[in-house]
Amino acid sequence: MTMTSETAIRSNASNLWGLANPTRFMGFANRAIPVLGIATMLLFAIGLYLSFTAPEDYQQGYTVLIMFIHVPAAWLAMMTYSVMSISALGSIVWRHPLADVSLRTAAPLGAVFTFLALATGSLWGKPMWGTWWEWDARMTSVLILFIIYLGIIALSKAFDEPSEAAQPLAIMTLVGVPLLPIIKFSVDWWNTLHQPASVSRFDRPAMGPEFLYPLLIMALAYMALFFTLHFMSMRNEVLARRIRAMKMKQARRK
C-alpha cells in the first residue's frame, strides 16, 4: 500500500462516508494488528507448552488438558458480550459509527468462542459422564448465549443498509445485558430443580499452581487472539463500507 493511494483513499473516502476518525482507526489498526498477532503467537506457544508439561491430574487424568482450552473459550464468550455491550453503549449514547462496526464484527467472534466452549465441553464430559450433552447449568447458559449471538448476527444481516442496523443491534444487545444474569440464575435454579444436588462437572477442587498458570496463559492467548481478530474484522468492515460508499457515489454520478 503506497502512501499516495493511502492518502487518496483517506481523502475522498472519509468525506464520502462523512466520518471523522475511521481513517485514524485504520492507521492505528494497521500498526496494532501485527504487534497483537505476534503477541498471540507467543502466548499460545507458552500456554500450550505449559499445558502439555502439566503433571497428570490425579483425578481426571489427562482430560484436564481439555479444560485448558474449554475454560478460556467460555470466558471469551462472556468477554465478547461485554465488549459488544460497551460498543452498543457507544453506538447509542455517542452515536459513534465505529462502535457499531465494533459491535457488528464482535458478534461472529463471540459465536465462534461459544461454539468452541460447547464443543470442548461436550468432549470433556463424554469420558466422565458418558453422554455427549449434559444439561449442566453452565453448559446450558453457554448454549443460550450461543442462540443470542446467532440472533444478533441474523439481525445484523437483515438490514441492507449497514448504518440503518446500528440502532437495532445496539438496543438488542443492551436488552440482553440485564437479562443474561436473570437467564443464568434461572438456569441454575432449573438445574437444581431437575438434578437435586449432583456435583456439577465443572466445579473442580482448588487448582494447584501447576494448573493455574497454563490456564491463565491460555486465557491471555485467547484474549490476544480475540483482539487481533476483532481489529482485523473491524478493518474489513471499514473497507467494506468505503467500497459501498464509492459504489453509491458512482451510481449517483451517472
Added chain:
Amino acid sequence: MLALLKREIRIAWRAGGGALTGVLFFLAVVTVFPFAVGPDTKLLSHLAPAILWIGALLASLLGLDRMFAQEREDGSLDMLVMQGHPLMLVFFMKAFAHWLMSGLPLVLATPLFGIMLNLSPLGIGATMITLLAGTPAISFIGAAGASVAVKLPRGGMLISVLVLPLVIPVLVFGIAAITGALTDPAPFTTPFLFLCAITLFTSVLGPLAASVMLRHSAD
C-alpha cells in the same frame, strides 16, 4: 392513553384483528403433542404443564411482528411518536394491549386444553396462574424485539429468534412454580414470585427499549 388501549382492542376484534389466531395456534400445538408423545395419559399429564407453557410461549411470539409494523405502514406511528405523551407509556400500552389480545385468551383457554391433556385440576389452576403472571413478560420483551425489526418486511421470524432466548427465564420459573404446586417438596411461591418479578422488570425494560428504538426511526 386509555383511548389507545380501547382502539387496540377494537382493532383486534375486528375482521383482520387476529385475536383468535393466537388461541387457535395454541390449540394446534397442544393437539400435536399427543401424536408425538403417544396417547398414554399418565405421560401426557406429566408433560401437560410443559406442553401448555411452550404452546403459550409460541402463540405469544406469533403476534409480535404486527405490533409496530402495522402502525408504521399506515403512518400512525409518526403521530404516536410526536405527541407529548411519554413514549414509554405509549409502548407500555401497546404491549399491554398485545398481551390482552394474545396472552389473556391463552390463560382462559388453559382449562379446556388442560383437560385434553388430563392435567389435574390443581395443575390446571397452577398453570393458569403462572401463565397469567408470565405471558405479559413475553409481550413486553416482545415489544423490544418488535420495535427493533419494525423496518424489516419479514421481521416476524427474526423477532422470535431474538426474543425466544430472552424469555427462557419466564418458561423456567413458570414450570418450576407448577411443579412446586404439584409435587410437595418443591416450593410454589418462590419461583412464582420470581416470575412476577421478571414480568415487572420487563414491563419497564421492553417499552424503554422500544421507545429508544422508535423515537426517530419511524421514517
Added chain:
Amino acid sequence: MKLCVENMALMRAGEEVVRDISFELNAGEALVVTGENGSGKSTTLRGVAGLLPLASGEISLVDDTGKVFENPVREYCHYLGHKNGMKPSLSVRENLDFWQKFMGENLLSVEEALEEVDLSHTIDLPYYYLSAGQKRRVAIARLLVSDRPIWILDEPTSGLDAQSVTLFTSLAKAFVEDDGILIAATHLPLGLDKTKTLEIGS
C-alpha cells in the same frame, strides 16, 4: 409565536440528504417547500416535525416575549405525511374520535370536522370503504379535531379532485389567517398573501 429553524442538516441511512436549511415563520405565515422528487422535501418536513434526528442545526419555538418553549417543537405540530394514519377496519368516527382523544386540545367535534371536509355521510362507514380522495380528506379532518399552532403538510392535496382542492385551500387559508403557522410541500398556490418559499435543490 415564531418558529425558527437555523441551518438544519438531516441524515438518512448514513447519507446527508439535506444541508443548512434556515427559515423563520411568524404566526399567520405560510411556507411552501418546493423541489423535484427525491430532493429531500419530505425529509425536511419530517425534520421540522421532529420525526428525524437533526444531524446539525436547531429548531426552536419562541413566543412573542422572546421566551423559548421548552417542550419539543413536535408537540405543537400537526403532521400530515403521505400516509393518512387511519385504521382501515375502524369506522371514520372511531378513527377521528381516537385521534382527538389521543392528541388532546379538542377543537372541532368529529361531526363538525367531517362537515368541513364534506364527508358527514361517511361517518359510520368503515374507513376502507372510502376512496383515496375521501381518505385524504378524513386525514385533513384530523387536523381540525385537535388544536395545534403549526401544521406540517407533505403534499396534502395528493389524490384530491379539483373541488376538494379548493375546499382544502380555503381551510388552509382560514388556519393561516387565524394566526396559524403552515409548512406545506405542495405545487398548488395557496392563494395567501404572506407566503414564503423554500427551494430544496440537490
Added chain:
Amino acid sequence: MFGEHAAFIIPSYLISFVALAGASLVIWRTHIARKKELARMEAQMDQANNE
C-alpha cells in the same frame, strides 16, 4: 502420551485449532480481497475524474 482419554483430548484441540485458525484465515482473506477491490474502485474513480 495422553493416557486413555486421548480420543477426546486430540479432537477437542483439533476442533479448537480448526475453528480459530479457520476464522483467522477467512478474516485475512477478506481483508486482502477488499483492499484489492478498494484499490480497483479507487483507480476507476481517478480514471473517471481525469476524463
